[in-house]
Amino acid sequence: MVFDLLPAHRAPAHRAGSRRPPVVVGTAAARSAPVRSATVSSATVGSAPARSATVGLAAVRKAAVGSAADVLALQRTAGNRAVSGVLTAQRFAPGVAVGPVHVNHQLISVPIPAASTLQAGVPAGQRVDWSLEAGTAAIGSGTAIDTTGRVTLGADQQGGTITIKAADSTTPAATASIDVALIAAPESIASTAETGSARADEYGAAFQHTFAAPGGRSGAECEGGRVNEIFPRLPNPNGTQHRIETPFGPFTLETNNPRDVDGGWGIDASGTMTGDDNVAIGRRGLSIRPFIANASNPTPTQALPAEFTVSQDLRSVEVPTDRFRTAFATVDHKRELREDSPGAPQFVVTVNGVEHRDDYTGDAAVRNAQADAATVAVSAPGATNTVTISAESTPTGAPITFRIVGRALGCTIDPATGQLTIGTRPGTVRVRASIGRRHFDEVTVTITP
Incomplete structure (x- = not known):
């Protein structure tokens, strides 16, 4: 599956690859x-x-x-x-x-x-x-x-x-x-702030940096300058599309054209970027299930948290030569699925140490199926025995369906509540707790004579 990051700089003035038309000031071509x-x-x-x-x-x-x-x-x-x-x-x-x-x-x-x-x-x-x-x-x-x-x-x-x-x-x-x-020339990043939300179909947010001039002085000295991004640690750093293998599957990152001196962002009178850096990932297809251990996935390749980080270099433009200087800052963009509280997974996007958290909205996972009694006697006439089967979902609240897999030995189960009614024959009964057809956990109950 492919997770497409929408263009990192969606504002038309900062969209990758765009160049500005000639501007006329007064009567002179600009x-x-x-x-x-x-x-x-x-x-x-x-x-x-x-x-x-x-x-x-x-x-x-x-x-x-x-x-x-x-x-x-x-x-x-x-x-x-x-x-x-x-x-x-x-x-x-x-x-x-x-x-x-x-x-x-x-x-x-x-x-x-x-x-x-x-x-x-x-x-x-x-x-x-x-x-x-x-x-x-x-x-x-x-x-x-x-x-x-x-x-x-x-x-x-x-x-x-x-x-x-x-x-x-x-x-x-x-x-x-x-x-x-x-x-x-900006020498460093003085601060980073979240400035807006990503689209409804994305995890992530918009961020802006405020820069510092040489010696840590006010970034107001950098007013009128420009900065652009480059991702030098990716296989094609001068490109605008980058396919990356991640724990969530292949991911396509779209960036500014790193060779465009008129691209990227301007710097305003406070030393702050004149536009947003949108750091996001699509929600569709991003699932927590591969990271949860259960009967259908007994040995996950990786447990939570799962993340990948892409490092962005920022370069300023020299005026009037229109040459890029060497990078003055490296900014880590981390995209991470984690579960700090059981049953409440979140997707966290971190830019230069500033976190944005979104509640996870993908497919729920099931785990920890268990019986309140692992061993129970057969039911006798007039004395029916029961066992309650339970399981956890993450996020909490997802509906779980229970059913007997294999020999029932006369037992029945309520698919919604997980109450197992014991039959009259001894043996072992296997109960499956599932969310969907292919994602499940299981537990066995031993029935004695």
Whole structure:
């Protein structure tokens, strides 16, 4: 029998193998790389038609494509390579125009990946002085911008947003600026939470991880990043379907495409995955019976608990190179059938140590058939002897049917209650307690003269 796990990431944004269509921001196609110049045009006060000497930042933001937060939100939903458009703010002085400022990468990993740069610029002919200002991230002690607009990130630079500012070299009041998101790589999983239930025909649940930045810092530094999964210990780690032999029979695991840098999950402002990891197994066909010892299964291959574990590696994506880093976390997904309390079996799915329990709903099993008297005398005229036969079901409450197998020796049995009425002939009577036709336990009663 086959137990099919429904796609591990059913939300369309995280479904295995899907890639996002091009996204258009403003009037520029979104999948161009690198991100080019700002969308707020420069203006000159004096030679141009009359205009206020100072343009308010709110008005510029309204005219711009969006804030760094807007771009991060777009990146989380559309992927690293689907981001275009930047935020530029301009402040004018009479007769002086600065900007718009542009950068080659508005989203970039920290530290900056090898062979990548963070370069700001302004239109040709403008002479500006460059500076950096803190946003959600403080400016690290080794972080600087040179006279050409090239940004160097220090070893202590943390993730978040910073602002690159250009000021006119002769009129410093005339400025333009742009926000850049520095994305720290997640270093570990800070916590895991259950976020929802599996489908009604499955055992399992949805889970989300919250990540920690390097040094155990807040995962908020990782906002705008992406992570995807790979199962390197399976025979075909780069595949999206994996057939696994388990104690419950063959099992098909469906996963994200591990080679898709736009797949998997984004990371939000709290450092948490932007979607669920659905870890489940189908209920249909999953039976407790092979693990219960009785007359029909006298030597089970394995007793309860029965489980199998699949280990998932999580890898983050480097920006803008779109390369996977080495795995920063290994998450065990355990699927287990167990019976901690007699007669109350449960299926337990565990992800990174967080358990989700479902009551077992499959076929019931029978065990421990016994007679309240193993030996009894034959019945005599006017003195009928009886013996009560009982058995246990798991889950408790399943109907059990009793019948005599082989020679009855004049005995009869109530199929529902298991009361055995002894006949007048001595010998041995075998009674079967069954759930269904092929699953049963048995007990014998000796009848003496």
